Every structure is written in structure tokens, then in C-alpha cells.
Amino acid sequence: MSDLLERLRGRGWRLTAQRRVVAEVLDGDHVHYTADEVHAKATELLPEISRATVYNTLGELVSLGEVLEVSTDGRAKRYDPNAHHxxxxxxxxxxxxxxxxxxxxxxxADLPTEERYGFRLSTVEVTYRGVCPNCSAA
Amino acid sequence: MSDLLERLRGRGWRLTAQRRVVAEVLDGDHVHYTADEVHAKATELLPEISRATVYNTLGELVSLGEVLEVSTDGRAKRYDPNAHHxxxxxxxxxxxxxxxxxxxxxxxADLPTEERYGFRLSTVEVTYRGVCPNCSAA
DNA sequence: ATCTTGACTTAGACACAGTCCAATGTAGGA
DNA sequence: TCCTACATTGGACTGTGTCTAAGTCAAGAT
Structure with missing residues (x-):
């Protein structure tokens, strides 16, 4: 993920310890943390980091297209670093x-023209719901 | 929508003025109000109705399967009375x-078996995003 | 028609997720 | 090294939703 930091620096991002830590926490492929979880983990690496900074940084990463915002439950949003696939x-x-x-x-393409009501479509988000093997077993 | 009230009474729902009013607000096919919007409209019909009651009633309608909960933006949930199609x-x-x-x-069916990770799938929610004709024009 | 009772409603306090702000700190160019 | 525009901080604040204890009432029983 240090190529991420490179990319961002190339775009004029100022590289601070806080931002580095947030990026580091998001590293890894299958994490979907909430902002507060990111904050908790970031705090282990950099105790003084504030909640506001974590929110700011996540927001920036989202608008830079490096991280996706996912809200599957109407509760806390989750952040998905797997934004390039x-x-x-x-x-x-x-x-x-x-x-x-x-x-x-x-x-x-599954949405027929007559069901588009003149919208210019850009994206589609799909959430499959079910019970995972673990919970099935229990 | 008075058949809704009938159905619910058949299931042992106690029929109060407050519940009647919430059901009435949700009547109509293409409304997707937030809880607070429902509360505002309900207040016009029954000034003393409380926020808690609106939340309770919406929650009941959802668990009875009469109304769908939709959260498209990570902000307020919206309630969709079109639950039977x-x-x-x-x-x-x-x-x-x-x-x-x-x-x-x-x-x-779009989710291949090898992508199901042993989950027992039950539902799928799809959100198409785009710009509506109105906003396109502006 | 009235009584009774458990379910319903209420106001307000509380909890959680997220935003905003003024004061302070600092990365990185000159 | 200094400067300054940008970043960070903590705490107050907002919006959305939940909980509770006390009061109220729908509807079955009498």
C-alpha cells in the first residue's frame, strides 16, 4: 500500500504521520472497518490521533477514489480499500x-430502458444477504 | 390501504389513532419518506403524536413485512410501503x-456458486445510481 | 354500559455516528 | 532555517434513532 502513499503524494497530498497511519490500517484486502474501528486501530499506532482526523482522512481517500464507502446496514459506514476492482x-x-x-x-444492463425514467445511470451497488457458514452452524 | 389495517387487526394488532395515521401517511405508491418526514406528516393529522410512536410503528410494520426499510445513503432510513412487489x-x-x-x-442467480462462500443466500438489494432528468437539465 | 388489564403512547433523556470550529501544530518549499 | 498554507486537535454540536417510567386506552369480559 505504500504505492498508495506515493500516488497521493504525486497528487499534492501532504504526507503526515496521521494520514500514513490511516492508510496503513486500511491496508489488507478484506477489511471493511467502520470509521471508529479505523480510529481504534490507528490509535494503537499513533496514540494522539483524533477522531476528526480519521474522518477527514477517510473522506479524502473516498473522494480521491482510493477507498469505497459502503453502508450495508444503515448504521456506521464502512470503508473498503479494495476500490480498484x-x-x-x-x-x-x-x-x-x-x-x-x-x-x-x-x-x-439488467435495468431495461423503460425502467430508467430518463436517468443517466452511472453505477450500481448490489448487496447479497444470507447466512454465513459460521452462523448456519451455530 | 384500509385492507392493510384489516390485515393487521387480524394479526392481533391493536388499532389506535396513532397507528392508523402512520399507515395513512404511508399510503400511496411512490413515497419513500424518512421517519421524521412520516412524523411531520402524521403530526398534521394528529398533532400530539410522538416521535417514539412513529418509530415504534414503523418498526412494527417492517417486522410484519408490510413496509420495507431502505437505506440508500447512510443517512436516515426511508420507508417503502410497496413491500408486496x-x-x-x-x-x-x-x-x-x-x-x-x-x-x-x-x-x-448472477452470483456464481464459487462466489457464495457457503452462505445460504436469501435476498439481494440493488441500488442503481445516476442523475435524474430534472437534475440533468439544471 | 362499565370494568379491567395488558398493550400502547408519551416526553424527555440517552446513545451513536458524524460534522464543525477556532486554536495550535507542522510538512515541505523558498 | 523560516514561512505559511495546509493539517490536526478536542470539544461542542447536529441528526438519527433507542430507551424508560409513568400515564392512557382499546377491546374483550362481565
């Missing part, structure tokens, strides 16, 4: 676990 | 307007 989400209705998944087919 | 949502990224839409094809 199109994917959708599979959520366990019991425990809330999220997995990245890759449906087949062209999802946008 | 499967449908998805088309959201304007500018103004937030929501339309019910009906994609073609079997959405669940």
Missing part, C-alpha cells in the same frame, strides 16, 4: 460479516 | 429522489 458485497444477516464478491453479467 | 431502487445522486424499478433477470 469492481465488486459487490455479500453480507451475513446474523453477524454482519462482509465479503467482496464478483457477480457475473452486466449489472447495469 | 419485489423491486429495486433507482436513486438520483444529486437530489436523492428514489424510484422503484424492476430489473430483468434473476438477480440472485
Amino acid at each position: 469492481a465488486h459487490q458485497h455479500l453480507v451475513c444477516s446474523r453477524c454482519g460479516t462482509i465479503r467482496d464478491v464478483h457477480p457475473s453479467g452486466d449489472l447495469l | 419485489a423491486h429495486q431502487h433507482l436513486v438520483c445522486s444529486r437530489c436523492g429522489t428514489i424510484r422503484d424499478v424492476h430489473p430483468s433477470g434473476d438477480l440472485l
